[in-house]
Amino acid sequence: MTDCEFCAFYVYDDDGYAECEINLDEDEMARFLASSYRECPYYQTDDEYKIVRKQN
Numbered sequence: 001m002t003d004c005e006f007c008a009f010y011v012y013d014d015d016g017y018a019e020c021e022i023n024l025d026e027d028e029m030a031r032f033l034a035s036s037y038r039e040c041p042y043y044q045t046d047d048e049y050k051i052v053r054k055q056n
Contacts, residue, residue: 008046
């Protein structure tokens, strides 16, 4: 299973609360809520060095 805290879309606000800020349209949200995913299909690693590794 993926850990939300390491997802690029998981953001903390000024009050210390965190939430997933992925932007889904109405159809994508309906599909996401109706399905029983084991892992989030929208998970993206929050790895700022990913681009640098590709350049080398």
